[in-house]
Amino acid sequence: MTRTLATVVTCLLGLGCSTPSCPEGQTAGADGACVADTDDTDGTVDSGDTDVPVPTRRSLVRLEWDIDVLPTDNVVELTCDGQAVFAPVSTFTVYRTYSEENELPAGQSCVVRISDRRGGQLAGGRAIVCSQEVLTWEPRRGKVFESEPFDTYGCVPGCADPVAENYDATTNLDDGSCIYVRGCTNPEAENFDPLATKDDGSCDLGGFGLVEVVLQTDDHPEDNAIRVMCNGSQALRVDGADEGWLKNAIVRLPITLDAGLTCEVVLEERVGDKGPGGRVVVCGEEAASWLELTGDGRDVEVAVATFDVVACSGCTDPTSPAYDPEAVVEDGSCGLP
Secondary structure, X not given: OXXXXXXXXXXXXXXXXXXXXXXXXXXXXXXXXXXXXXXXXXXXXXXXOEEEEOOOOEEEEEEEEEEOOOOOOXXXXXXXXOEEEEOOEOOOOOOEEEEEEEEEEOOOEEEEEEEEOOOOEEOEEEEXXXXXXXXXXXXXXXXXXXXXXXXXXXXXXXXXXXXXXXOOOOOOEEOOOOOOOEEOOOOOOOOOOOOOOEEOOOOOOOOEXXXXXXXXXXXXXXXXEEEEEEOOEEEEEEEHHHHOOOOOOEEEEEEEEEOOOEEEEEEEEOOOOEEOEEEEEEOOEEEEEEOOEEOOOOOEEEEEEEEEOOOOEEEOOOOOOOEOOOOOEEOOOOOOO
């Protein structure tokens, strides 16, 4: 049975899960089975000077697979100890990553199988046990791909990020409890913080850049929308229906952004017939491009391009002593002494 990560972590921690009554001298384990009591009443193993958390007998397995093109006949299957765990069939959209997460007993041997009855494109992907990637495979053409087996093991919830303040080397399932020193982690920024362990998007690289998203619309641009997301925040969203985009036309969307941001262009296609091709120009130079997407009748929301914003701001007035011939965007510095 599939559970959310929060539910599984709660159960693995022993919080909020109903347990059956057990005979005297036995306790319900994480998998619900009654087991003999041990001397480790605090749930740890004494290892010299420190207590090491005891791994549970339950494992969390997540598969991720990347659909590129020709997804119609793909079947993705996970089998553990000879038993089918799941097999989602023919519900995939082009250019999208899918995932499936399951709680399983530890100590099982699992195999991923991807098939296509027509011998088309088989999705690439990865298998993750607890929070650790244990298997990857590349996309390929053919009728069947079967992975090497991988084993499940008990999960130990905690902070699994080595850069966090409360990193726990004994954990293998990140439960969202990590604590960071947030700030600018880019050494080239004016406000670089050498103590910061998690970038908060505040880096100041001394200016801003002019970004232009250029679209080649399809036959039905009223079904399209474009978003620009930078460091997790929305910098721009334009809807073709609201703007009255014409079909098979060039649309230019200029925006000024702080230098140092990492951004992505996200295409929204509500009908799934097609999606516009396009490119991104940063400070006059092409930074990314993508081809027109061909849909399959389903809604699509997919990142089509990623780019970094560089600085090209300064004084653009040739009569000013502060004139910068390389500046593309005026930053108000022309009148400064």
